[in-house]
Amino acid sequence: MEGVSDPAAVRYATALAEAEPPAAIRARGVPPGWGLGALAFLVGSLLVALSIGPVPIGLDSIVDSALSHLPLLHVDARSSRIDDAILWQLRAPRVVLAALVGGMLAVAGSAYQGVFRNPLADPYLLGVAAGAGLGATLAIGYASAGAGARELLPLAAFGGAVAGVACAYVLGRSVGGARSTGTLILAGVTVAAFMTAVQTFVQQQRSQTLREVYAWLLGGFSTAGWHDVALAAPYIGVSSLVILLHRRVLDVLSLGDEEAAALGLDVRRVRLLIVVAATAGTAAAVAVSGLIGFVGIIVPHTIRLLVSASYRTVVPLSLIVGAGFLVLADLIARTVLSPSELPIGVVTAFFGAPFFAVVLRTTRRIVM
């Protein structure tokens, strides 16, 4: 073990009884009850969302069909081939994508709130939304119809989102933002305002695409396919994993930059690493689903209020609950006005806004 040659460490070590530490000396992490509850919520949401739709599919058929697709089991599906196609080609990719995006937005939100020590931070804080909006508008407005425009859109949105945050970070750093998170947030606001102006200009200039741009900005999963899942999943997977691994570090950051540095953390590098991870994942989520608001704020705050504010609790539970929440929100979006669809942003905001009012009231002593 390192440090044992140090006389002070030896003195400390010999002062410690060779007993087990009492159970109270631990971080709460994810309490088993809450963890299981969150998993049950996610699995329940997935099953309900798979089963409900214009063609109802019973839970037994879902399980049956799933088993029949597993190799080596040789279970014969009793469901019809049409049900099977609806389930696996239409509903499943949509539900899986909603889960991935929801988990990502919630986890990124919790990471941004930790890194900036700001309860109102959300995944779009540093210009992800404005950048993605600009990218998508350019792709919709200028890509020649048909010639790969469908493939271009997510890439343009992803590129725009990453460019937005990069600009904000460089600007913030050049004016001392590495020391003050406030400067970085202001830089994000500046970049977002500029990009939104350009986006609106392009949108007005190409007014024939207004409707399409508007639909994209509101976000949704109506065109989701396995292709989108394959596009976003690697980014979301890596990004979530990086943030999950930083859950204890996020608790250290909650002591403020100076104390975190005094505990041996390179605060600037850590902040950059977490921002890069959260941005890459958020950009991928936005690229395949548009701008879905509120998930990144309400999910982490719900967990803070109900369970614990330690990031060891907030980060893992945000991932699970965020996934389940967006799956349910998408289910509501596609069933309430069926056969037409409600933009999912309307659903998350309709439930998110009143909830957020409650959060604001209960956390106002912490908000600066």
Next chain:
Amino acid sequence: MSASVEVRDLSVTLGRARVVRDVSAAVERGEWVTLIGPNGAGKTTILRALAGLVAFAGSILIEGRAVLTSTRRQIAREIALVPQSPQTPAELTVAEYVLLGRTPHIGYLATEGRHDRLAADHAIARLGLRPFAERSLGSLSGGELQRVVLARALAQEAPIMLLDEPTTALDLGRQQQVLELVDSLRRDVELTVISAMHDLSLAAQYADRLLLLDRGTIVADGAARDVLSEESLAAYYGASVRVIHENGSVFVLPRREKPRDPDAS
């Protein structure tokens, strides 16, 4: 005895102001040295420089190793800093908060092992906080919080502890309790303690040595009875005081120059 902390020609510039100028001093292992001096004399800045938190010119050696060539983690294993107004996130429990003190010993993305939990428990028990282990920081009083912050610093298992105004927020009795606690910890594990304090009588009673700072330089260095004189306190603090020597202790009493006229209403 070998020097635990050695500072040579330390200068710190914040913005355009040179707040510490060519300070040289050495602190022995197990010694308690207190920095005193008027507001803005550079006490806090020197502590921050020792902890590697501000850029400086000159050299700082911690246990014989230069701070400039050490990583943050290496410094944090040698020095625990108790800031003047620490951030204490209201929702964390005492145990969670004290465990954060183990950060310099835990792999970057790892979580605490058994030894880390033992060290945290030892610190919590040492400061009489076991009954509070599962309480949230937001539910504690000022005196309890100060002990929790000390427990976090102790859990860090560093041979040097820096205390920036450890008693300002506390009442008279709590001030004494905290300083007694630091003194006994110092004896238990041969801690080197460097503190910055405003209360000169308390500083005189607990520190082995006082360093009087004025405008970033050391103007007096020695035992309390030598450093604290009515003349020097008038010169550097602009204060009118009486210095009382009693049974080897030194007490500093503020004294109003023009006594209140008993006839005026």
